[in-house]
Amino acid sequence: MDYQKKELPKKFSMTGWALVASGIVIVVVSYLVNPMRASFNNVIALMFMTGISVGALVLVALEHLSGAVWSTPMRRVSEFLAASIPFVAVLAIPLLFNLQGLFQWTHLDVVKSDVNLQGKTPYLNTGFFIIRYVVFFAVLFLFYLIFTRNSYKQDDTKDQSYTSRNVKFSAGFMPVVAIVLSFLAIDWMMSLSPHWYSTIFGIYYITATLLAGLAATTFAAVSLSEKGYLHSSIGPDHYYSFGALLFGMTNFWAYIAFSQFMLIWYANIPEETTWFIMRWTGGWKYVSIAMIVIRFAIPYFGLLTARAKTDPKRLKIVSIIILAAHLFDMYWLVMPTYSDTALFSFFEIGFPVLITGILIVVFSFQAKKHNLIPIGDPKLQRGLDFHL
């Protein structure tokens, strides 16, 4: 292994800090101007960032579990992205003080006069909600620590048993993360319209999460590899794998989203259709149509050909579009509860800026501490030799 660690430029982390600072300013201002709207944006931000960081962690686990080798040289990128998990948890803290503003089911008087909501109180109550939130993020952070500790230790010892340990933990992690992500989605997004329900909602969010984690990893890995921070053996075949996975997951997202829409549209039961009607009136119609375009059509046609999947420039552009689409998707899921008409202003900008900043800062911090490729991983050489 001929790996010489290259430090990321100082400018990189400075940009991150600048973004964090400006993000915090906008967020604070928006909280002061309109705390309601800021809270809803905070939910969007929470779910958006969960997507990136937990999605990246799932990718790490998936690599261990499936025994994939092509992604091993880029695994550190996912691990660094996943390091932002504790910050996601922090992001939710302002919301815990404003649950009343977000969720109808926290209003005891409303629940009292609503038989349907009364039935849900064993699940939808403030105490249990906060417990779930704490447990979920604690569990995610615990698994993050396990995976990365083993991985970093392996850099020095080159001991294969760390890999097999990680494989075992990954097997345990998958069912846990499926449950955690499903219930996070139900808690923070589905219960915004407390009467509405859809069994596929958890899978919808899991898909979105994976897509976001993958897109963020792709963007970071391709950018770093192009500038020579990773290994010179990483080439078109690795890029192709990223491109193919992004393409496949985009299609899978479309499949899940269409299935949910189709079944509710076809059965036409009022208690279910309200949710889509909310998203088809008062300007939300155009947001919904735009969703189809930027979340499905653009990535689909952008990555359709084999050449596009190996083109680093194309991959970077499409993964940024997918990340934007992920944010847009969360906006589409959350905001119609807040407002009957589609709306956009500086409120919606603050959190994404802050999150980008956090991700960059965390990434550069991790990159300073650790090697950018897992030099001790037994699969590394195979990963570098990977050919389709």
Added chain:
Amino acid sequence: MTAIDYTQEIPVVEGRPTASQIEEIVSIPMDTRPGKIWKILITITSLMLLAGTVALGYTFYYGIGMWGNNNPVGWGFDIVNFVFWVGIGHAGTLISAILFLLRQRWRTGIARFAEAMTIFAVMCAGLFPALHTGRFWLDGYLFPYPNQNHLWVNFTSPLLWDVFAVSTYFTVSLIFWYVGLIPDLASLRDRTANKLKKSLYSIFSLGWRHSTRHWQHYEKVYVILAGFATPLVLSVHTIVSFDFAVSVIPGWHTTIFPPYFVAGAVFSGFAMVQNVLIFVRQAFNLKHIITLNHLEKMNQVMIVVGMIVGYAYAMEFFTAWYSGNDFEMFTFINRALGPYAWAYWIMISCNVLSPQFFWFKKLRRSIVFMFIIGVFVNIGMWFERFVIIVTSLSRDFLPSSWGMYTPTIYDFGVLIFSFGLFFTLILLFVKTLPVVSIAEVKASIPGAQPSHKGGH
């Protein structure tokens, strides 16, 4: 337990056979006369076919009133079996297309066989809706052609989508399978001395010359077909799930159905492929081509999809409660505690509990044990469809229109017929065509590909 060496790839083929040895081994079943076991097995399956034919004859002559379907439970064994068989078929396309796209090289040894199983399973599946129409000789009307009634089919009906999905699936699987067979048939053509065989192989290999100018297009088409088959396999069981989920019957109308059905299909399909492969590798001495590692991988896939199915069961239960909808809640309580609770608990124990044993490496690699679990999974998946269809239909909204479902002997007869058909076709397949893709296995033995020394 030995530790895995992660620096080395697990070999696809064990024992370092040469290319010509592989060809030799794979063509043994085609070159030798059938053995005793094969004869016994085909006798059994033919008898099953025969017994089933009697049931079919009664069904044709007297109509589907011979079955147990009744007024609240209008769909019984027929649709249960249909969904079951379509599900079995899904593993084949998953192995041949999705694992191909994911570059999972362990699929090489088992892809051909799984594809053949897909085709046979879809044939069995197609039988049931065709019969269920009552007058099967009028099934041509299911296709939109300019007929004398100047009517078109109902394009908004999920039952029509089924017609399109199943026939597309059958056609594409057949093409996929055949395209894969062409080079192998050419190899067989060039090695056989038998004149009749030679002319048959010549006709079906179309004059394949192993030319690189052809391989180039061939490989491209294989990727394209895999690319098409992947969403297709999802769409087929999704559309099957739409048959139920677009309705408003409690327990049927739930949005998780599409991915849940697909996972279930893959689950049962893998169990069936694993079961049959165990026999094939034993009987035809293919143990170093269809290795224990391959079977272990299949078992690992089975835990994953088994967990997905378990997730769906749990999510359905949770949402039924969360929805606050009386009918939904009742349906799920009725499933677990009602008159068909036995079916529900068979389903849970076979589908969710039994694959949990595969967490243990030792059990995952024990042939006898994995075979038993495979059988359990198949039983469980059959009962899953039974639970979904029968419990929801027998007790829906109005207690005054509830009713029980009891299958008749003719229902079982047709089920036996489908099993007979499936296994007879498999037995014929293993004696007439290469059960393993010769070209693909040759391409994956060590040293088969040029070394990448000197970079790229």
Added chain:
Amino acid sequence: MEEKKIFSVAALFDTADEITRAAKETTAAGYTKYDVNTPYPVHGMEKAMNLKPSLLGIIAFVIGIGGVTFAVLFMSWASIIDYPLVIGGKPFFSWPAFVPVAFEVTVLSASVGTVVAMIALFFKFPHNSHALHETNYMKKVSADKFGINISVIDPLFDETKIKEFFAKLGGKDIETIYEEPFPKDIKMFDKRFIGVLVVTALVTSGATYLTLNKLLYMQPFSWMSEQNKGLPQSKSEVFPDGFTMRPPVEGTVARGFIPYEYKGMKDSAVINLSNPLPYSKEIIAVGKTRFDTYCSPCHGYFGKGDSRLHDQFPKPPTLHSDKVRNWVDGNIYHVITNGQNIMPSYEKQISRDDRWAIVHYIRVLQRSQNAKDSDFENSK
């Protein structure tokens, strides 16, 4: 014996590395019309042979786009234009419900189309008479050897030179492959050929005849269409009058139908009956269509009594006479309902409302034929 035609010069190699090198060298030596035959696709061979990338991806894409377009247009046409049916209260163009079929048609057409294009257009298969078939070379590459052969159509083709070239590369079994001579004595009227032709013709036409005339009309069992029940218009064994269809009981009144109370009475009795319908444009338009259908054959389109029946039926008097113009509405209605002289009753053919509409229309006709100057002034 004449000289056999050369097809190509071929050589065999043992490993994938060797054949890749050989292909690279052959390309470098300037040969273009050559082929490499390997038992399985060897990675990187297209690059070594400098082949253009396959166009089949584009073909699949084009056929797929064609398939989805056709499917959507066809379903829309069938369910919006050709035979619109409201199903489940959904709009005629229910695009979400079209997605599954459109998707399946796309996949089906694209996969079948691509494979057919590959086999028929790119490979020109079936092709079992190729010169390479049945050669030692073919048998070897079919099993485990890797072969290369340079065709005679290559501009640089020179048998001895190529053989030396292959030998230098380390090729084994270097040989010249000849074209199979084309058989000369092919007779047009060979007995076997004619026999096959006749049999094919008989089988095809027989099968077509049977399918179209017998099979399609076969009823495996007809218990549903031929039930033991009385059909309309058939003779009954049960009822003494022999009719299967039973007349309604005496005095039965249809739902929503009020019997005409002046039935059979004189005109003078009905003066109190007034038109219940408003005198509006829509009603008059209805009256016109009914009048044109039922009344105009005898009374003429303008009620002038100018029958279109060419004296096969007596001409009625004009409706513009003073007598009819001075009738009250009820009187005209009574005549339509009850009949008069030779005119039969139209009670059964024309509904009650339509009869009143006709009355309005007749008033319009009468006015049009006897317009006053003031009408002209008013219409200005």
